[in-house]
Amino acid sequence: MKVILMDEKDPDEMYSEGLELLNKGEEADIIAAAELFRKAGEHDHVGAKRTLGMLYLEGVAIERDLEKAYSLIAEASVAMDPFAMYTLGRMYEGGIGVEQNDREALYMFASVAEMGIPGAEADAERIMRRIKERMVRKLRARPILNLEISDVEVEAVCCKKMMDAVMEGTIEVMDTYKGPDLVIDDEDRLTFLTECPFCGSKPKRVSKDKIY
Ligand SMILES: [Zn+2]
Numbered sequence: 095m096k097v098i099l100m101d102e103k104d105p106d107e108m109y110s111e112g113l114e115l116l117n118k119g120e121e122a123d124i125i126a127a128a129e130l131f132r133k134a135g136e137h138d139h140v141g142a143k144r145t146l147g148m149l150y151l152e153g154v155a156i157e158r159d160l161e162k163a164y165s166l167i168a169e170a171s172v173a174m175d176p177f178a179m180y181t182l183g184r185m186y187e188g189g190i191g192v193e194q195n196d197r198e199a200l201y202m203f204a205s206v207a208e209m210g211i212p213g214a215e216a217d218a219e220r221i222m223r224r225i226k227e228r229m230v231r232k233l234r235a236r237p238i239l240n241l242e243i244s245d246v247e248v249e250a251v252c253c254k255k256m257m258d259a260v261m262e263g264t265i266e267v268m269d270t271y272k273g274p275d276l277v278i279d280d281e282d283r284l285t286f287l288t289e290c291p292f293c294g295s296k297p298k299r300v301s302k303d304k305i306y
Contacts, residue, residue, distance in 0.1 A: 108134040109142045116145075124155030135166065144170035144178040151181070151191070160191030171202070180206045180214060187221065196221050197246060230261050236306045241295040243267045244302035245274045252295035259292075274299065 103111075112130035115123045128149050134142035147166030150159045164185060170178035183202030186195045203218035229247055241252035247267050251257045259265040259278075268277045268284070276297045278285040289296050 102133065105134040105137040105139040105142065109139050109145075112142065112145065124149065128156050140170050140173040140175050140178070143167075144175050144181075147178070148181065151185075164191035176206050176209050176211050180211060183214075183217065187217075196225050200225065226261075226263070233257060233260065241276075241290055241297045242300045242304070243274055243276055243297050244300055244304070245269060246302055248276070249300055249302065249304060250306065252290050253293040255292035256290050256295075 102108075108130040112127040112134070115127035115130070128146055131139075131142040131146035131149070135146055143166045147163045147170065149156055150163035150166065152158070164182075167178050167182050167185065171182045179202050183199045183206065185191050186199035186202065188194070200218055200221040203214050203221060207214035207218050225247075233248065233251055236250045238251055238253060238257060240250055241256065242248070242250040244267070246269075248260045248265070251260060256265065263279070265276060265278055265287070267274050268279075269275075270286075276287040278287060278291075287297070
């Protein structure tokens with residue numbers, strides 16, 4: 095539990111005061127606002143963390159600090175703040191303050207889309223298309239011989255029919271409680287596969303960084 099000292103204001107109050115200072119147009123005092131957000135953030139105020147993170151990200155009146163921006167926005171995202179989650183998705187997509195990661199970006203956009211935030215679904219679809227295109231290119235470049243899966247996707251296929259199924263998205267890798275598994279995704283039903291339904295190959299787990 096955080097203890098609020100007698101001379102300090104309530105985090106909600108500090109946050110609203112900070113917002114007022116930011117929204118004063120020409121007279122906005124961003125530095126004073128950032129200080130209030132920092133203090134409110136120390137008391138785990140989610141909005142304050144997100145807003146301070148945005149200020150570090152923009153770097154207008156306070157010096158741009160992408161590491162601080164990432165850590166504050168990620169903390170606000172853990173608390174399921176939709177705007178923080180959306181911004182985090184953008185940071186993952188662009189590799190801003192964090193290593194580029196389309197899958198993390200997709201997770202953020204898809205979660206925010208489920209919360210009904212406009213525009214997020216289109217972002218999720220765009221990233222999904224990109225992940226799929228990259229996977230198709232990768233599978234085409236690898237020998238059709240062994241069925242291999244990493245913890246995120248199919249890395250190599252055993253036969254032409256499996257290639258088609260993976261490209262269509264009917265067969266995919268899903269992370270389950272017992273590790274990544276190959277599944278048939280039928281919209282409303284998941285069927286776990288212990289072998290290729292076409293040629294009988296058993297899937298082998300490999301590292302996603304395996305070199306072919
Ligand atoms: Zn097969």
